Amino acid sequence: MSQNTDNTPGTADDFQGLVADWSADKETFAMPWGKLMMWIFLLGDTFIFGIFLVGYMAVRMAAVDPWPATEEIFSMTMFGHEFPLLLIAIMTFVLITSSGTMAMAVRSGYMGDRRKTVLFMAITALLGLTFLGMQAYEWATLIFNYDIRPWGNPFGAEQFGAVFFMITGFHGLHVLGGVIYLTIIARRVHKGVYENKGYSIVEITGLYWHFVDLVWVFIFAFFYLL
Amino acid sequence: MTHVAIADQPEEEEHHPTSFIAKYIWSQDHKVIAIQYTIVAMFVGLVALVLSGFMRLQLGFPDTFSFINPNTYLQFMTMHGMIMVIYLLTALLLGGFGNYLIPLMVGTRDMVFPYLNMLSFWMYFLSVLVLLASFFVPGGPTGAGWTLYPPQAILQGTPGADWGIVFMIASLAIFIIAFTMGGLNYVTTILQARTHGMTLMRMPLTLWGIFTASLMGLLAFPALLVSAIMLGLDLLAGTSFFMPALVSLGEQLDHTGGSPLLFQHLFWFFGHPEVYIVALPAFGMVSDVLSTHARKNIFGYRMMVWAIVIIAGLSFIVWAHHMYVSGMNLNFGFFFATTTLIIAVPTALKVYNWVLTLWRGNIHLNTPMLFAIGFIFTFTHGGLSGLFLGNVIVDVPLADTYFVVAHFHMVMGVSTVMVLFAAIYHWYPLVTGRMLHEGMGKIHFWLTFLGTYAVFLPMHYLGFLGVPRRYFSMGDTAFMPESAQTLNASISVFAIIVMVIQVIFLVNLVWSLKNGPRAPRNPWGATSLEWQTPVMPPAHGNWGHALPRVHRWAYDYSVPGAAEDFIPQNVPQEGSGRPDDGGQEEVKA
Numbered sequence: 135m136s137q138n139t140d141n142t143p144g145t146a147d148d149f150q151g152l153v154a155d156w157s158a159d160k161e162t163f164a165m166p167w168g169k170l171m172m173w174i175f176l177l178g179d180t181f182i183f184g185i186f187l188v189g190y191m192a193v194r195m196a197a198v199d200p201w202p203a204t205e206e207i208f209s210m211t212m213f214g215h216e217f218p219l220l221l222i223a224i225m226t227f228v229l230i231t232s233s234g235t236m237a238m239a240v241r242s243g244y245m246g247d248r249r250k251t252v253l254f255m256a257i258t259a260l261l262g263l264t265f266l267g268m269q270a271y272e273w274a275t276l277i278f279n280y281d282i283r284p285w286g287n288p289f290g291a292e293q294f295g296a297v298f299f300m301i302t303g304f305h306g307l308h309v310l311g312g313v314i315y316l317t318i319i320a321r322r323v324h325k326g327v328y329e330n331k332g333y334s335i336v337e338i339t340g341l342y343w344h345f346v347d348l349v350w351v352f353i354f355a356f357f358y359l360l
Numbered sequence: 361m362t363h364v365a366i367a368d369q370p371e372e373e374e375h376h377p378t379s380f381i382a383k384y385i386w387s388q389d390h391k392v393i394a395i396q397y398t399i400v401a402m403f404v405g406l407v408a409l410v411l412s413g414f415m416r417l418q419l420g421f422p423d424t425f426s427f428i429n430p431n432t433y434l435q436f437m438t439m440h441g442m443i444m445v446i447y448l449l450t451a452l453l454l455g456g457f458g459n460y461l462i463p464l465m466v467g468t469r470d471m472v473f474p475y476l477n478m479l480s481f482w483m484y485f486l487s488v489l490v491l492l493a494s495f496f497v498p499g500g501p502t503g504a505g506w507t508l509y510p511p512q513a514i515l516q517g518t519p520g521a522d523w524g525i526v527f528m529i530a531s532l533a534i535f536i537i538a539f540t541m542g543g544l545n546y547v548t549t550i551l552q553a554r555t556h557g558m559t560l561m562r563m564p565l566t567l568w569g570i571f572t573a574s575l576m577g578l579l580a581f582p583a584l585l586v587s588a589i590m591l592g593l594d595l596l597a598g599t600s601f602f603m604p605a606l607v608s609l610g611e612q613l614d615h616t617g618g619s620p621l622l623f624q625h626l627f628w629f630f631g632h633p634e635v636y637i638v639a640l641p642a643f644g645m646v647s648d649v650l651s652t653h654a655r656k657n658i659f660g661y662r663m664m665v666w667a668i669v670i671i672a673g674l675s676f677i678v679w680a681h682h683m684y685v686s687g688m689n690l691n692f693g694f695f696f697a698t699t700t701l702i703i704a705v706p707t708a709l710k711v712y713n714w715v716l717t718l719w720r721g722n723i724h725l726n727t728p729m730l731f732a733i734g735f736i737f738t739f740t741h742g743g744l745s746g747l748f749l750g751n752v753i754v755d756v757p758l759a760d761t762y763f764v765v766a767h768f769h770m771v772m773g774v775s776t777v778m779v780l781f782a783a784i785y786h787w788y789p790l791v792t793g794r795m796l797h798e799g800m801g802k803i804h805f806w807l808t809f810l811g812t813y814a815v816f817l818p819m820h821y822l823g824f825l826g827v828p829r830r831y832f833s834m835g836d837t838a839f840m841p842e843s844a845q846t847l848n849a850s851i852s853v854f855a856i857i858v859m860v861i862q863v864i865f866l867v868n869l870v871w872s873l874k875n876g877p878r879a880p881r882n883p884w885g886a887t888s889l890e891w892q893t894p895v896m897p898p899a900h901g902n903w904g905h906a907l908p909r910v911h912r913w914a915y916d917y918s919v920p921g922a923a924e925d926f927i928p929q930n931v932p933q934e935g936s937g938r939p940d941d942g943g944q945e946e947v948k949a
């Protein structure tokens with residue numbers, strides 16, 4: 135079958151190319167449908183997190199009591215010293231590292247190296263679990279040492295605890311979901327399910343994982359730096 | 361491995377499910393899922409209709425029926441509104457028609473992710489069960505109004521504040537998950553699974569409407585999800601997102617510093633786009649019905665597409681026109697009134713184009729066409745009263761009166777339902793292989809059309825009198841004349857008539873399944889692909905052994921010189937095609 139070159143999506147890279155992509159037949163984006171579906175899902179998920187964060191800002195502005203001084207709450211005492219944001223810095227580091235290992239999994243997948251793909255996906259999942267463990271530790275500290283609850287805390291506006299637990303909790307659920315998703319896909323890669331279908335599924339899983347990391351960066355900025 | 365477009369992928373040996381369960385219950389066939397969606401949505405729709413009947417009984421004949429008291433009135437009202445907007449219209453238009461028509465119209469075998477599509481239906485089913493279960497929990501369903509505004513939605517004293525509201529929030533969350541699963545499929549299928557020659561600008565407008573609405577849903581439902589989560593936390597975890605310090609039933613509550621206004625912003629950031637999520641598929645479908653039965657191409661196809669896209673974009677920045685009397689910053693009113701009036705431009709354009717499509721057409725006044733024309737009337741009326749309400753200064757005295765009730769029923773209630781009827785009469789032969797009974801259809805149309813006018817037109821006048829909405833009864837109010845009550849009684853009589861009339865429709869649906877005349881292939885002489893399948897109704901896999909090839913746009917009706925007054929999309933160009941068909945010239949293989 136002959137192909138009209140202007141007609142092939144993704145072949146040109148200027149504005150004309152964009153127009154050509156959108157006016158092509160068969161498909162609009164030169165990618166497997168699963169990847170596009172993940173992109174669209176993430177767009178919707180961006181709206182969820184975006185609205186959460188906008189809600190957070192609105193609540194913070196509307197609160198009548200003063201907002202708690204977060205640099206005190208989020209510091210960690212080690213060897214008799216106060217290290218502000220230490221735990222958070224480690225958590226962020228872990229998550230960003232996991233993005234790196236995920237990228238390597240995707241690369242190994244496309245190179246057809248099944249063993250390495252599974253290995254890197256497993257490492258990614260483990261890093262994700264580490265992150266969750268540290269988050270659980272942080273929650274426990276806030277709850278038991280600082281007495282911060284969703285309905286109130288000794289430091290000021292009660293909305294602080296509410297938004298903090300809600301948004302980090304929602305993000306944590308995303309990480310948990312990601313870990314489960316990674317495990318399932320890694321198992322299937324291990325079994326060789328994708329030998330014929332191709333390994334774009336690893337990249338799709340990676341998209342989700344990178345997104346969860348990216349969202350964390352925003353949450354980090356909004357909660358710990360503001 | 362290079363990537364291959366779905367339309368180019370080699371045909372796999374298809375395995376057709378054989379057991380009853382795989383075929384009709386846990387089915388992954390988009391057509392079966394569509395029918396499942398349709399049946400469930402119509403069922404809850406009937407529940408909502410009966411609830412509105414109860415309300416009308418009370419309003420027309422106050423205190424005659426003992427099972428309606430102020431509490432149950434509010435509960436009926438809330439459930440009626442919520443079911444109609446979300447569980448009937450959204451589900452039926454996108455889950456029902458979207459599922460059925462998308463793969464057929466783009467010329468593919470199924471949705472890209474059939475398994476997820478199946479889950480989507482079952483989640484929807486679950487959300488409906490949870491919603492209906494709230495009728496049977498202690499305290500009954502919530503009576504907070506379909507907008508669920510806090511603080512009252514979760515305060516003691518509002519009916520259903522213990523359990524009803526929890527069930528409502530849970531049901532909405534489940535619905536959103538269901539919608540996301542479906543919506544991802546609809547959007548991705550339209551973008552990636554079109555057949556040879558099917559460019560975006562050759563798609564029937566039905567697809568454009570469904571596509572845009574699904575995309576909007578994926579971006580608007582997050583706001584509802586977030587506000588539902590926060591509302592649920594306020595209720596169950598004692599947080600104060602939306603709850604200010606307040607005294608309720610003589611008690612100081614444990615909340616401080618929340619913002620009820622925030623909820624309204626979040627809710628309407630979802631709520632207004634939601635109006636277009638149900639309107640845009642209806643716009644699309646009515647365009648195709650009008651064009652087919654007027655035997656004329658749709659007037660201004662490109663304009664219609666762009667109008668849909670522009671309306672969708674603008675509808676995300678008009679939400680606060682629902683909040684003019686909420687106490688928000690007054691400057692917002694100026695901004696939102698402006699955007700609201702701007703959105704009227706592409707909308708009006710669509711109305712002109714529908715009318716111009718009819719102009720000098722070879723109009724076949726059969727039932728689908730009657731309903732489609734009825735839609736033009738009701739939508740124009742609803743749209744005009746919307747222009748009034750969009751202006752702050754007009755809205756302030758009219759807000760929360762029956763004028764608003766009349767407006768939104770005309771514009772999104774009656775109009776969308778008109779299109780649904782048109783669509784059902786139009787596509788029933790495709791789905792079942794039988795024609796619906798024309799006589800019953802025409803009676804159904806005239807009584808419904810005239811009846812809804814008798815119901816909703818006088819409500820504008822009640823609104824001018826100042827009759828407030830969401831009131832159980834008017835009581836003895838000096839500013840309301842005696843005649844207002846008489847009018848209410850007449851509205852109720854007509855409402856009951858309109859409801860009973862729907863029995864004709866249901867009977868027609870069921871009766872024709874066995875006794876309707878067998879539908880000839882492509883009975884309306886339509887051009888779009890769904891009518892061109894090898895067998896009708898389409899079989900599993902839709903297209904037999906080869907996908908169709910598309911050579912032209914979907915509106916080649918009454919082309920001069922052509923043998924028939926329509927040329928289906930899969931007929932090759934032989935010099936008779938229209939030059940402005942929107943797609944590229946055919947690639948010769």
Ligand code: HEM
Nearest residue numbers: 412415437438441444445505506507772773829830831855
């Ligand atoms: C014959 C058909 C219908 C009748 C007789 C009817 C009647 C009513 C009545 C009496 C109310 C309560 C007004 C009040 O007390 O403020 C109401 C509210 C409402 N109706 Fe309908 N209705 C019908 C169809 C529909 C349809 C098709 C929709 C779909 C959009 C719809 C959406 C709503 C909504 C959103 C509310 C507002 C509920 C609230 O205030 O929370 N109705 N309707």
Ligand SMILES: [Cu+2]
Nearest residue numbers: 632679681682
């Ligand atoms: Cu609106």
